[in-house]
Amino acid sequence: MANNPDLAGAFERDDPAFVPYLAAGDPDYEASLEYVEALARGGADVIELGLPFSEPIAEGKTIQDAIVRALDAGMTPDRYFEFVAELDVDVPLVCMTYYNLIYQYGQEEGPRPFVEKAADVGITGFVVPDLPAEEADPLREACDEFDLDLVFIVAPTTRGDRLDRMREQVSGYVYVQARLGTTGARDDVSDQTDESLARIDDWDVPKAVGFGIKEGDHAARIVRAGADGIIVGSALVDIVAEGYENDEPVSAVADRLEAKARDLKEGALRGAQQRAESVVPEDQ
């Protein structure tokens, strides 16, 4: 299986990765380019770039709305590839989308044309929320062919056999879903995170935790608990949405995104430091 050195390499023990998510084209193509670049400036180590699908069953309301904005503004798979090609960032880009878009792309049946094109424009890997390990073989094969990573999500409910199956398939990093439900920013940090991390403690891919992280302190808490990276989506999309609703200048929104990214990244670093200072995390 592929293991793109760029992707796994972005996660370091003492420099945990900050992995922000935005929906490409939200609220429009041009602004979205600025926003993604602002995240890179703010310290992103990897960027999950959403390709909007009309039925985002794994998303909470915040990201659903982002997807509607991006679709209304004309985002399509082809525009997405242009977008990626045009982006001026030097961190690895992971394409997050639903399987039907991957499957439908190109003339040929199956995921290969999409993956080929993605590799071509500089995508490093994929997260596909509606593609469990059971159905992933065709995509896995195409990824291997083009040397892209396929990230899987470990949920709080994932146990036993399912973990083994995923461990075999995963590459790049493993996305640890911090809680039940759909994406969305929360005010608390879930205990389920610790348990999930414990279950995959001995996996040799980096572990990035996502779902509900909102602030630097949350990030610190999660890294302290053992994560190699943090994934943040809704808290950033909220900033985009606010800017869109208040008709703010793109640069002002980009500045806020950058500041938020910095806060989160610093939180992650703080967590790594605290973890290094004490063998047993202080609040366990």
Next chain:
Amino acid sequence: MANNPDLAGAFERDDPAFVPYLAAGDPDYEASLEYVEALARGGADVIELGLPFSEPIAEGKTIQDAIVRALDAGMTPDRYFEFVAELDVDVPLVCMTYYNLIYQYGQEEGPRPFVEKAADVGITGFVVPDLPAEEADPLREACDEFDLDLVFIVAPTTRGDRLDRMREQVSGYVYVQARLGTTGARDDVSDQTDESLARIDDWDVPKAVGFGIKEGDHAARIVRAGADGIIVGSALVDIVAEGYENDEPVSAVADRLEAKARDLKEGALRGAQQRAESVVPEDQ
């Protein structure tokens, strides 16, 4: 069975009876007294005086409305008896009502108290539209006891056995229902009348035809066909209703009723004359 000479005697071959109907107490007690007396002045030979019942299933809209007016104005069986006692007319009065009022009256079960009281105030006979011969025994017996007549209705649908049963029971006169349906003034004269009259040709009670007679010419036509009398209700009630709706003085309405009565009575007489002049009625 009783056969009150007053009642049968009102029907003569060359002076056919004009039998008007009004609902007692329509639109109120006082006006109604005037109206009934006006009919007598106009030439009534017998008067059918309705005692209003809340569910007049044999009545068309005109008489239903009259009944509602009378009930709203406070007509009850006891008031009805007062009304009859107070009336200043010298023709026989027939009480037309539904069986439940007859049945409920007084402390004792059955029709006897009602009949006794009716006889007492000067009623000569009864027409009870919802009391077919099959159910008439108790009322028949009470009538016999107090020497009152019990009029039955022969409908266009009455044939065979039913005629025989009725013939045994009837006294005073027989009410020949001129057409199917409920009471109400019409513009035509039904052929069914001739057929009904033919069926009871050999009965020895007078035959009065009712249901739908509206004008003197109708009356003439029916008498020509062999009737011994004509019964007119809705066409008279229409005059009462009109007066009520237009808030006319009681005397004006009474005058119109009297005039209408005269027209009808004259029609009946004309019919008798025509009948006497030709053995076969001209239009058969």
Next chain:
Amino acid sequence: MSETVKFGQYGGQYVPEVLMPAIEELTDAYERYVLDNEDGFMDEFRQRLRDFGGRPTPLQYADQLSEAYDTAVYLKREDLLHGGAHKLNNALGQVLLAKYMGKERIIAETGAGQHGTATAMAAAHLDMPCEIYMGRTDINRQRPNVFRMRLNGAEVNPVTVGRGTLKEAISETMRDWATTVETTHYVIGSIVGPAPFPAMVRDFQSVISEEAREQIRDHAGRLPDSVVACAGGGSNTMGSFAEFVDDADVDLLAVEAGGSSLTVNEQEGVAPNSATLSTGDEGVLHGARTKLLQDSDGQIMESHSVSAGLDYAGVGPELAHLVDEGRVTPANVDDDAALEAFHRLSQEEGIIPALETAHAFGYLHENPDAVGDVTVINVSGRGDKDLETVIEETEQRDLDVDVDMSVFEAAEGM
């Protein structure tokens, strides 16, 4: 059952002479086709009831009610009959009979609209033109049924006399019949009216107790201690009781509408209830001698019930007789208790009953000890027709069941 004209002192034929020949013709047809199965009438009737109507209807053990009342409660599910009420048993029987008699047109009255829809459905099924008389008040409170009748191709004639409910609709239908009697059959909707209607309608509805009696033996291994049914005219009631009448140990409970009060207003001529069996007295209405809500003069009162189908000042003569005999026990349940029972059955058993039916369950709730260890309750109809009324009536009240009406308001505003 051999009574066809009188039930003790009740029953008879108090109708205008013009209708008597039709009534005699009907009596003859009833005896030949229904009682003697001439030309296989009853076979065809039963087959159509099965294939078109959906008989047999189940007898269901009610898990939650049985537990709540600590008694085995079985539901006879007439709500599952085509059209949504027991009414089709009778309507189909009569329309088919009219066809055997060579009639060309069907008329009927309706209160809740259930008998009207059943008749309209049966008439469409058997390809007969059909007109339905319905009081204006009832048209307004049972609109879905008006639409259904019309969709089935029936004319619906509003009756505006009086308060515009069932009583007036019956009178008006009798008037139509008096005019059209030669070609038309009047499909009366309950065990009321002149003989042979009460006996004939009972016979068509008896399929309910015929099935229930067999089913309860299968399910419970014994006869029930009681059978409970709501009573308006009493057709679902006698249908549920008929085959149990000879089982002396089975209590028969007829639950009427207590309305808003059992106290009558003689002055206004209003009885704010329809509790004829409990509070009425003998008289003659709509062709029969029976118990009535009437004033001391014999004028018929305007009755009242939140459920249009129980809102009638009379009752079937056979029921009146069985009450006098002590064989049937009359009871009544008021509007509030009926509404509560409506919500309770909907929430607890997943069955939304007709408001009429809800009265039977209101009785169970108020008298759980009166029904014995095993009871059969007739679910005479479903409540789809009553949704609007229930929402309105519930909003006006402070009921003893947990009903969150705000959700309805939210839906209204959507």
Next chain:
Amino acid sequence: MSETVKFGQYGGQYVPEVLMPAIEELTDAYERYVLDNEDGFMDEFRQRLRDFGGRPTPLQYADQLSEAYDTAVYLKREDLLHGGAHKLNNALGQVLLAKYMGKERIIAETGAGQHGTATAMAAAHLDMPCEIYMGRTDINRQRPNVFRMRLNGAEVNPVTVGRGTLKEAISETMRDWATTVETTHYVIGSIVGPAPFPAMVRDFQSVISEEAREQIRDHAGRLPDSVVACAGGGSNTMGSFAEFVDDADVDLLAVEAGGSSLTVNEQEGVAPNSATLSTGDEGVLHGARTKLLQDSDGQIMESHSVSAGLDYAGVGPELAHLVDEGRVTPANVDDDAALEAFHRLSQEEGIIPALETAHAFGYLHENPDAVGDVTVINVSGRGDKDLETVIEETEQRDLDVDVDMSVFEAAEGM
């Protein structure tokens, strides 16, 4: 039937990882309780379907239609099932299964509201808390069903995303499930979704064809030449077909909603129909690979039908497979023809069908020669829920059936 995960290239389990354990647990429960009748699950299910649901439903010979189309038309009367549609077969099965699995809460999506009411009824019957997701558009066009769900004690959650129909409601229910999966069972309403749902729902609905196959042999003495059913997701369809799939001489006709047109608007992302089997192509939606209405990029189209219950851009994977195999013939009927068929069945047979169901009869009307000498048509539901919609939609059109809408207006004004 042994397929439980894939049907040819269709089916599968395309759901978020968080749901996969629940899906595995469900697969296990399905195999044990449903396929192997562990703990007598299937016996209890069948008994409750009978007593609570009213099974078996009749197979009725349709006199007028048979004459009109010169073919023996038999109606499988799922409209007589409790709740008014075939939906209860599945809802009751799944809620009972959830109970056997120790789940504490039920969620479901609904389009026409029929699956929602069926689920709410089943949940009330089995004493389980229940929440239903329903698109805002559908809430507005199927209001009676919203009231019924609420009366049965279910919460109804409006879904405002997109056009607010079935597709959005399914997505939203999946989101709830992702959050509550440990205690909650998602009762999906058709033969769609990830395995084992399509197979399991089919198995619960197969009782339709199981009964119909036996009944048609009784009635007609032979198997039918065809079976016709409308298809939204396809549960009444596969339920009607399942036991006939191996009878090679029986044509299986799946009638989809042709809506207002078969031409799609790629620009707007709208397919003004729901004719997935006839015009859709392969893709992945709501957990399964199947035929879809999608644009060339793979974005799902907004579908359209006058009937909420057919208004879905996907279809059951098993049906998609059987169409590819040539075993099932897809067809479609447009809004106008469906409305005409609605009125025709109401007037001619005295059965007011659901608008969904009306599509099957629209097909019969347009293709009387395609169904052979003996046909079975599934009356998947009754039309009480559709009265308002039908009145509105009929007024806007100049239909080829004689419908006097003035009478409705008169009633409105009353």
